[in-house]
Amino acid sequence: MLQTNLFTFLKGGQKRPHEENNVENQSLPVTPTKKTKSSVSDVMDSPLSASKKKIRKFNSDWTKEFEWLVHEPNNDGVMSMFCTLCRDSKKTNPFATTGSTNFQRSALERHGSKNPEHLDLILVQKLVNSKSTVKDVVEIQEVNNSESKCAQIRTLYYLAKNGHPLSMQNSLVELQQLNNCRDLRDHATIYSSSTTHDEMLDAISEVIEESVNADILSSDFVGIILDETTDLTVNKKLNIYFKSFKSGSTETVTHFIDCVDIENGKADTLVEEIEKVCARIGLDMLKVISMASDGASVMIGHKGGVGVKLREKHNPRLVQIHCVAHRLALCASQACQNVPVFADYQRTVKNVYRFFHNSAIRYNGLREIENLLTDENKDTKHVTLKEPASFRWLSLQNAVKAVFDVYPALVMALDNEAATGSSEAKGLLKSVKSVQFLLNTAFLVDILAVVNKLCKVFQRDELDIEQMNNMLCSTRETLQTFKAVSGSTLEETYKAISNGKYKDLVKVTDTSQLRRGFQSSSVKYLDNLLDNLDNRFEESSMKILTTADKILNPSHLPTYTEEIPAYGNEDLAKIVEWLGPLENYPGLIDPTNMKNDYLQFKLVLRKLQGKSLKNVCETLIQRYSESFPDFTVVAKYVLTAPLSSVACERGFSSQNRLKTKLRSRLESTKVSKMIRVMEEGPAVAMFDTQPVLAKFDKMKNRRK
Structure with missing residues (x-):
């Protein structure tokens, strides 16, 4: 009889309770048989297998560790675990309604540390117990909202930095919520409007632009880099970069300034846009002492090019440089x-x-x-x-x-x-x-x-x-x-x-x-x-830079000391003529002092043998600016003069990654802001959201 019941059981047949008990309590001699996949599967799915699973029970010590936990029968009379905080507040999670029969410590830890409703109730309880005022509660809520805003700003910055559409913002925030991101758990603090996302981008762009402008305004000289192109929607664009010193340093940086729409490619139009950009930054055009561009006649034309017009209107010392990469x-x-x-x-x-x-x-x-x-x-x-x-x-x-x-x-x-x-x-x-x-x-x-x-x-x-x-x-x-x-x-x-x-x-x-x-x-x-x-x-194509190199580069000095006094006097005269006083323009150097200092300067320069031109210029600015101020001026020009317009080409590549066939309706101002984030913004891990948050909150009276 028992063998028959066991055979019926292995085949998936039903059995009576007393038969199941007999099977559990007696050992039966069973002849070994060849196991098949189906027979093993049947056994695994059978009640006998289920009866061997570990039966979990409630541990009364858990109520001491989790103060909010009670063990009571639910509406069906089944002993279950309840959260008193969630139940009293009429929340909708299982610990508040039907009760949980998942008697595992991990289930309690998940509810206590990750459930947003429970965490909010814990915070309220702490405030009540500590007799906090309404002001304290508001301040804590503002901190939580501030953290949520920072998380959203950082998410949007990630999209802009990598050139992704800002329309992905809501999807990314939702993904982070699914991953239990604590700063984004409160749905009431989430900004889902595309208009607000644009305002976040504006705040990010403004903070980055302020940092860029600080470098440019603190620099004695600025080199401007220009190039024009046409975008996907056949709009003519002018890309503008500035090369300057990094604020408080002798290190030079090339900054993206703007990618503006222009009506036509005429020199007057380009000059007008450059003037607008400099006015917006607050940059004195006399500081713009060099300009790099491609070889287009509108840029480097000897009669009506942009360089000629900038010299005539703003700075007669401006030096034009035909991009060496284009020339090659x-x-x-x-x-x-x-x-x-x-x-x-x-x-x-x-x-x-x-x-x-x-x-x-x-x-x-x-x-x-x-x-x-x-x-x-x-x-x-x-x-x-x-x-x-x-x-x-x-x-x-x-x-x-x-x-x-x-x-x-x-x-x-x-x-x-x-x-x-x-x-x-x-x-x-x-x-x-x-x-x-x-x-x-x-x-x-x-x-x-x-x-x-x-x-x-x-x-x-x-x-x-x-x-x-x-x-x-x-x-x-x-x-x-x-x-x-x-x-x-x-x-x-x-x-x-x-x-x-x-x-x-x-x-x-x-x-x-x-x-x-x-x-x-x-x-x-x-x-x-x-x-x-x-x-x-040919040497004459960069005669000012070549002359400056002969003056500042120790590798050009004669080997014998007796030849040094006569070396470079003609080249010095060219530099004095260029940087000295001009009609209606004060001099950037003192011609007399510069000529008198030249012999001693050459002897000091000889001590710098083995250094590159860049290192010599940096050394002059850092250590000899008081002793040889006029030669320091030349060094600053050499470091800030751009020799190519490659930066503009990279800007156009960024523009083309942003404005595609699927995103052809992007406004030019938005494209320019995203290029600024892509090229000038720090890595996502290094991005500071606090200045952006302050600017974002000042844009309008936002919810706290």
């Missing part, structure tokens, strides 16, 4: 002029990219061949073909390097496509299989690597004239050697071509005529590039 890009792009082979090469690289980019099937075929040619033991990634974009500085290097890395696979993939009858593939294959194309690729890998390194240096905000000249000199010398000696990549490529094959993998069209064509065209390309570097970076 022009040098590289124009080196192909009058060299048809390299002009054709660029077109071929672009056509190859489009041929594969426009078809996933073709691209997958290229990847499959690349996999076959790749050593299985190597953990390599697929090389992605790049498009040489005209609007990206020296993007040709990435495109060329990608073609070189996948050259064997590329030839095979084009060969396969040509076999299917594709006329486009046949044309590309004929060009790519030429030994001249392969040698051009290897040659440009070497050349563009050198030029691109120079470009990266030129994109630094803290670039100075010494760094620029040193890198230019080393670049010229390196390129000059390539006329006589092949670069490493080209040399290896020559060795890899044998018997009409490259690396014994693919056939190439190799003739002496094609090789001679490469030799002549590569030399001509190098000559063009070197000539462009000489012409676009």
Whole structure:
């Protein structure tokens, strides 16, 4: 009988209470059987298994630890746990209504430390017990509300700092509430209006702007950086940055100021916007002593450019600087002029990219061949073909390097496509299989690597004239050697071509005529590039900065002491003429004192041998400003003069990340505020919400 009942039980059948007791109290000889998934599952789900689970009971010691806890029967007569605070206040959580039968300490801890309703009641009880006044209660409530506001401001700052839409604010706050964020538990303190979110952004932007303005106004000289562009909705924009000293320091910083709408690109319009920005900040235009921009005629035109108009209206000492990064890009792009082979090469690289980019099937075929040619033991990634974009500085290097890395696979993939009858593939294959194309690729890998390194240096905000000249000199010398000696990549490529094959993998069209064509065209390309570097970076293009470098840089001093008195007197005369008194403008230096101090200054400067120009200028400002005040003025100019307009390009990139097709209705003022937060705001972890909160509360009479 017992065996029958047990068999029925294991099969999921019902049993009577006395049968269950018999099973629990007696040991039965059961023949071992093979267990299956279904039988094990049935046993686990059976009442017998349930009867073995641990039965939790109420611990009377809990009432001593949790003063609000009582153990009483509920409406159904089941002994349950209740919270007297929540029940007396008629709250809706289980501890106040039906009671909790989850006899676990963790359940009590969760209710006591994380339930918002319970925590508020604990606070009220403490206030009552301590006989606090209404004023005390109000102050505590204001503190709680202040913490909630700070949490919301920090959340919105996170969105703006990362360029996310502010419309995500409510969703993020809700997520934090679900994660039991204590500062956001009171729904009555949450601001869900988009208008209020915009006001928070205004407060954040104003606090950051005040910090930026403090740096600018405390600086003796300011360099202005300008560039114009058109945004997604075809609105013409002017990006404005200032380079100045950090307040109370010799460290220089480049600050985003504004990205303003302009009606047209005329010089008068741009000057008017610059004047408005300076007036808003309270900046004296006489402090704006240098201006960097691209090479557009509206900016650097000798007759009606922005620089000329600013000199005429505000500061005759203002120095115009054509962005060195833009100049270098022009040098590289124009080196192909009058060299048809390299002009054709660029077109071929672009056509190859489009041929594969426009078809996933073709691209997958290229990847499959690349996999076959790749050593299985190597953990390599697929090389992605790049498009040489005209609007990206020296993007040709990435495109060329990608073609070189996948050259064997590329030839095979084009060969396969040509076999299917594709006329486009046949044309590309004929060009790519030429030994001249392969040698051009290897040659440009070497050349563009050198030029691109120079470009990266030129994109630094803290670039100075010494760094620029040193890198230019080393670049010229390196390129000059390539006329006589092949670069490493080209040399290896020559060795890899044998018997009409490259690396014994693919056939190439190799003739002496094609090789001679490469030799002549590569030399001509190098000559063009070197000539462009000489012409676009001639000394006269930055004569004031170059002269200042000769005056302040100890590396230019003569080796012998007897030669020092005669050194640099002509250069000093140019500086005196520039910074001395002008008609209707007082001098920034004392010409007589500067000339009298020059010999002693050179002897002191000799003691600073080995220091960079930047370090020398900082040392002069920190330690010799009283002894050599006139030379300190020159040092301040050198440090604040921007040599490139790269900062504006970064600003446009930030603008394009914000104003997308899905966010095309963003107002220009809001875009400008978010760019300010993205570029000038501290990291989220370092963001101080208190100044923002004070400004936010002053905007209007908000609820306490």
